[in-house]
Amino acid sequence: MSRGKDARPFNIAIAGLGTVGGGVARLLAENADLLAARCGRPLRLVAVSARDRGRDRGLDLGAVRWVDNARALAAAEGVDLLVEAIGGADGIALDLAERSLAIGRHLVTANKALIAHHGHHLAVVAEASGATLAFEGAVAGGIPVIEALRGSLAGNRLSAVYGILNGTCNYLLSGMAESGRPFQTVLEEAQALGYAEADPGFDIDGIDAAHKIAILAALAFGARVDFKAGYTEGVRAITPDDIKYAAELGYRIKLLGLARLVDGRLEQRVHPCLVDARSPIARVDGVLNAVVAQGDFAGQTVFEGSGAGAGPTASAVVGDIVRIVRGGGGPAFSLPADQLASLPRAPMEDHSGASYVRLRVLDKPGVIADISAILRDSSVSLESLIQRGRAPDAEVAVVMVTHECRESAMQAALCRIAGLATVTEPPLMIRIEEV
Amino acid sequence: MSRGKDARPFNIAIAGLGTVGGGVARLLAENADLLAARCGRPLRLVAVSARDRGRDRGLDLGAVRWVDNARALAAAEGVDLLVEAIGGADGIALDLAERSLAIGRHLVTANKALIAHHGHHLAVVAEASGATLAFEGAVAGGIPVIEALRGSLAGNRLSAVYGILNGTCNYLLSGMAESGRPFQTVLEEAQALGYAEADPGFDIDGIDAAHKIAILAALAFGARVDFKAGYTEGVRAITPDDIKYAAELGYRIKLLGLARLVDGRLEQRVHPCLVDARSPIARVDGVLNAVVAQGDFAGQTVFEGSGAGAGPTASAVVGDIVRIVRGGGGPAFSLPADQLASLPRAPMEDHSGASYVRLRVLDKPGVIADISAILRDSSVSLESLIQRGRAPDAEVAVVMVTHECRESAMQAALCRIAGLATVTEPPLMIRIEEV
Numbered sequence: 001m002s003r004g005k006d007a008r009p010f011n012i013a014i015a016g017l018g019t020v021g022g023g024v025a026r027l028l029a030e031n032a033d034l035l036a037a038r039c040g041r042p043l044r045l046v047a048v049s050a051r052d053r054g055r056d057r058g059l060d061l062g063a064v065r066w067v068d069n070a071r072a073l074a075a076a077e078g079v080d081l082l083v084e085a086i087g088g089a090d091g092i093a094l095d096l097a098e099r100s101l102a103i104g105r106h107l108v109t110a111n112k113a114l115i116a117h118h119g120h121h122l123a124v125v126a127e128a129s130g131a132t133l134a135f136e137g138a139v140a141g142g143i144p145v146i147e148a149l150r151g152s153l154a155g156n157r158l159s160a161v162y163g164i165l166n167g168t169c170n171y172l173l174s175g176m177a178e179s180g181r182p183f184q185t186v187l188e189e190a191q192a193l194g195y196a197e198a199d200p201g202f203d204i205d206g207i208d209a210a211h212k213i214a215i216l217a218a219l220a221f222g223a224r225v226d227f228k229a230g231y232t233e234g235v236r237a238i239t240p241d242d243i244k245y246a247a248e249l250g251y252r253i254k255l256l257g258l259a260r261l262v263d264g265r266l267e268q269r270v271h272p273c274l275v276d277a278r279s280p281i282a283r284v285d286g287v288l289n290a291v292v293a294q295g296d297f298a299g300q301t302v303f304e305g306s307g308a309g310a311g312p313t314a315s316a317v318v319g320d321i322v323r324i325v326r327g328g329g330g331p332a333f334s335l336p337a338d339q340l341a342s343l344p345r346a347p348m349e350d351h352s353g354a355s356y357v358r359l360r361v362l363d364k365p366g367v368i369a370d371i372s373a374i375l376r377d378s379s380v381s382l383e384s385l386i387q388r389g390r391a392p393d394a395e396v397a398v399v400m401v402t403h404e405c406r407e408s409a410m411q412a413a414l415c416r417i418a419g420l421a422t423v424t425e426p427p428l429m430i431r432i433e434e435v
Numbered sequence: 436m437s438r439g440k441d442a443r444p445f446n447i448a449i450a451g452l453g454t455v456g457g458g459v460a461r462l463l464a465e466n467a468d469l470l471a472a473r474c475g476r477p478l479r480l481v482a483v484s485a486r487d488r489g490r491d492r493g494l495d496l497g498a499v500r501w502v503d504n505a506r507a508l509a510a511a512e513g514v515d516l517l518v519e520a521i522g523g524a525d526g527i528a529l530d531l532a533e534r535s536l537a538i539g540r541h542l543v544t545a546n547k548a549l550i551a552h553h554g555h556h557l558a559v560v561a562e563a564s565g566a567t568l569a570f571e572g573a574v575a576g577g578i579p580v581i582e583a584l585r586g587s588l589a590g591n592r593l594s595a596v597y598g599i600l601n602g603t604c605n606y607l608l609s610g611m612a613e614s615g616r617p618f619q620t621v622l623e624e625a626q627a628l629g630y631a632e633a634d635p636g637f638d639i640d641g642i643d644a645a646h647k648i649a650i651l652a653a654l655a656f657g658a659r660v661d662f663k664a665g666y667t668e669g670v671r672a673i674t675p676d677d678i679k680y681a682a683e684l685g686y687r688i689k690l691l692g693l694a695r696l697v698d699g700r701l702e703q704r705v706h707p708c709l710v711d712a713r714s715p716i717a718r719v720d721g722v723l724n725a726v727v728a729q730g731d732f733a734g735q736t737v738f739e740g741s742g743a744g745a746g747p748t749a750s751a752v753v754g755d756i757v758r759i760v761r762g763g764g765g766p767a768f769s770l771p772a773d774q775l776a777s778l779p780r781a782p783m784e785d786h787s788g789a790s791y792v793r794l795r796v797l798d799k800p801g802v803i804a805d806i807s808a809i810l811r812d813s814s815v816s817l818e819s820l821i822q823r824g825r826a827p828d829a830e831v832a833v834v835m836v837t838h839e840c841r842e843s844a845m846q847a848a849l850c851r852i853a854g855l856a857t858v859t860e861p862p863l864m865i866r867i868e869e870v
Contacts (some may be wrong), residue, residue, distance in 0.1 A: 144579075311732040312733050315590050336475065
């Protein structure tokens with residue numbers, strides 16, 4: 001308890017006043033009384049840096065020092081903690097974080113790219129100086145899942161952590177499911193509503209979710225965060241028909257980030273999944289996020305809430321600040337950096353699971369026989385195969401569900417199936433995930 | 436980070452080796468390597484106290500000091516932290532907690548009765564000595580909701596916190612919904628499976644949930660924990676018919692604990708509720724618990740998981756221990772004890788809401804007119820009234836949904852309706868809750 005011991009204000013600087021930085025500044029102002037009471041001392045925003053000083057952010061920054069060069073904030077005088085809200089994995093964000101931590105100044109960020117790429121290095125720098133590095137806002141916005149894994153569930157050996165980590169993709173999949181409209185139409189609507197970026201690749205190709213699952217995997221399994229070690233696949237290929245077929249089979253389609261320990265090797269992957277329609281995660285719709293942690297003592301714990309936006313992210317950043325002001329320590333990734341393992345990774349070819357496969361084929365005699373023969377030759381065993389509709393000599397969909405098989409066998413079969421003259425477009429395979 | 440600075444073992448004593456204490460001892464043993472790494476020093480169980488020393492608990496306690504008188508553990512030498520796992524709001528548990536905190540020894544407990552009744556007093560004692568009082572396991576078992584409210588969401592002004600806080604009641608309501616069997620039958624089945632106590636009153640009369648919502652209300656609203664200030668109603672009166680009628684109206688019946696700030700007054704209540712079947716909380720079935728927190732910045736966050744049992748509770752207790760070993764401080768109820776307010780309470784008579792009412796009446800001409808007249812005279816306005824079936828001169832059910840009205844008006848109307856000669860049993864009223 002710092003009350004009494006140290007009642008001088010705790011001084012905060014924010015680099016970047018966009019959605020995240022602006023949200024943090026607003027929270028610090030609006031809930032200043034509450035924060036002072038909960039921290040035992042006032043939290044004071046003393047310095048900021050942003051590209052456009054003139055822009056109206058709806059904030060009274062009159063008493064705050066403006067620093068034109070964000071890099072200068074790293075060592076600006078009279079600052080106890082720096083909030084990095086510039087964004088990007090490298091460049092100024094990395095530079096600032098490194099310098100700030102190197103001189104023993106606490107750093108809080110919601111920058112998932114930065115942590116997914118350089119989190120281990122930054123944790124090493126922080127430990128050397130005794131500063132705290134915190135990044136609750138980097139995963140699942142306002143949902144306090146980082147602190148849950150790092151602290152509250154620290155007594156557990158975790159076997160899996162997974163979730164809906166990208167609100168944009170979840171909005172698109174939910175939108176297709178509700179309206180039956182195609183991907184491109186729903187994407188344009190999401191862009192108009194501000195739920196998708198003008199350049200949506202980062203989200204819809206799964207990269208954003210891959211950053212987040214890399215961070216969760218590191219925390220859950222005591223591994224060095226390693227973005228590049230993961231497998232990543234986005235949602236562009238999914239059609240409303242697939243969502244409908246999946247629903248008829250009792251599934252919903254979700255883009256999941258998953259991390260699991262399989263025989264001592266770490267599986268870290270992002271791809272669309274068919275999940276049981278009755279599972280808690282299946283019902284998380286729209287821009288919401290959800291994370292599931294499976295522990296040996298706690299069992300399954302599910303966290304659900306707002307995964308992005310100014311408010312939720314600011315809530316997460318300020319939660320980190322409160323913890324730091326209260327003296328709550330512990331290593332950034334739960335283990336001291338030198339004990340974080342470079343865990344062997346389970347390559348995707350070795351993954352084993354059941355799959356949903358949707359083909360478009362010409363409705364001719366022998367098509368199904370050709371496909372079945374290829375699957376048999378590749379040791380992929382079928383649970384069901386349904387030709388959707390009848391249209392002699394025209395295109396129809398064929399929907400298959402396989403039993404569990406190796407990814408490499410599945411891919412080999414799909415490659416041969418794609419080569420059949422009667423198969424009119426590349427097969428779509430979606431993994432079925434037990435969640 | 437305590438590594439290097441202080442690598443001597445952190446010594447723990449456990450008072451009580453029942454479900455909770457035994458679970459904690461097992462976790463400390465089974466995950467000792469993990470905990471040592473995450474804490475930067477070994478956690479060592481050094482002393483225990485339990486009624487029956489001879490009982491086989493599947494634990495190797497050979498190296499552990501046995502103390503016959505649990506009270507002696509409060510000041511036993513060489514102990515850094517005491518886990519109170521004896522239970523009960525008073526007696527030895529209170530005595531131990533008080534003495535331990537008074538001499539500056541950290542205390543971790545999962546004892547909701549103790550915290551709901553004496554939490555404020557214990558927080559005062561802890562602050563005076565500089566010890567930490569922690570009770571994550573007291574609410575919702577393995578779900579880290581206490582630390583979320585106390586820390587991660589501390590930047591938020593909360594407007595509501597509520598949830599399914601009693602697994603036994605949720606199991607009974609889910610069981611009736613699934614099987615259509617009556618309360619007593621499902622209760623006996625739950626008792627046989629160990630999901631309900633032989634004497635189930637504590638759970639099914641809502642007292643256990645009332646302890647928990649008292650604790651959550653204190654944390655969420657900076658109030659002094661006050662068990663007695665709440666309204667409490669259990670689930671004994673609910674029939675499978677009510678669950679069926681509610682489902683037809685688009686609702687599910689859940690026992691909720693709810694805490695809300697209404698015009699600066701604290702509503703703290705436990706009672707069965709009709710909740711929208713599409714809400715996240717409606718789908719939480721069986722013995723699971725769920726807690727929802729509504730914050731001004733984070734928005735709605737939902738936590739779901741195992742609310743009881745040895746494993747989940749041990750996970751919560753050890754999560755508290757890890758935080759304490761890492762130096763994570765801050766007041767037990769998020770605010771310094773002297774700043775916790777004795778908030779004015781909103782009495783239940785002033786509560787305002789819509790209700791479901793189920794009557795059993797004799798199917799005679801004029802019954803509905805009599806009931807309608809009473810409601811009109813009491814200023815209770817009806818959204819719908821349905822007589823279920825036809826049985827001239829015999830008993831039928833009448834199901835009504837009211838618009839929002841004051842609790843006092845509703846109760847007055849129910850009292851008069853109960854007095855009608857044609858009404859054959861006391862009316863059942865269940866509040867409709869927007870969640």
